[in-house]
Amino acid sequence: MKSKMERWATQQAGWIGGEWMPGDFNGDGFMDLAVAFNDNGYASIDVHLGNGSSFYTFQRWATQQGGWPGDVRWLAGDFNGDGVADLSMGFNDSDENSI
Numbered sequence: 632m633k634s635k636m637e638r639w640a641t642q643q644a645g646w647i648g649g650e651w652m653p654g655d656f657n658g659d660g661f662m663d664l665a666v667a668f669n670d671n672g673y674a675s676i677d678v679h680l681g682n683g684s685s686f687y688t689f690q691r692w693a694t695q696q697g698g699w700p701g702d703v704r705w706l707a708g709d710f711n712g713d714g715v716a717d718l719s720m721g722f723n724d725s726d727e728n729s730i
Contacts, residue, residue, distance in 0.1 A: 647677075652707035654716025656680075656692075665692070665707060665718060669699040676718065700724070 649668030656663045656678050664679040664686060673695035679686040700722040710717045721730045 650705040652705060652718065654707035654709075656707075656716045658715040663716075665716075667705045667718065667720070670695050672699055673697065674699050674720070 647666065647668045649666045651664055651666045653662050653664055655661060656665055657680060659680075661681040661683050663681045665676055666679075667674055667676045674693065674697055675691070675695055676693040677689050678692050679689040681687070702723040704721045706719050706721070707716050708719070709715065710719060719730055721728060
C-alpha cells in the first residue's frame, strides 16, 4: 500500500534550521508546529498554526530571547497542566543540567 504525500504549507518564510516540535500551542484542538532556532546567539521561536488540514499561517512568538547555549535540546509538552503545549529548553550549564 502506497502512502499518499500531502503538502500542508507552501513557502512560509525563509528556511531556518532549528528544532521542530509538534503540539497544540494555541489551544484550538489542532496540532501546530513550533520551531526554535539560533538567531544570532539568541533563541527565536516561530509557530506554524494548524487547522487539521494545513499549516495556514505562522507567527513569531519569541525574538532573540535569552541566549543560545551550544548544547541545547528543545521539547514540547503540557508542562503546567493547562491543556496547551509549552516549550522547554534543556542545556549544558557548566556540566550540569538546566531547563
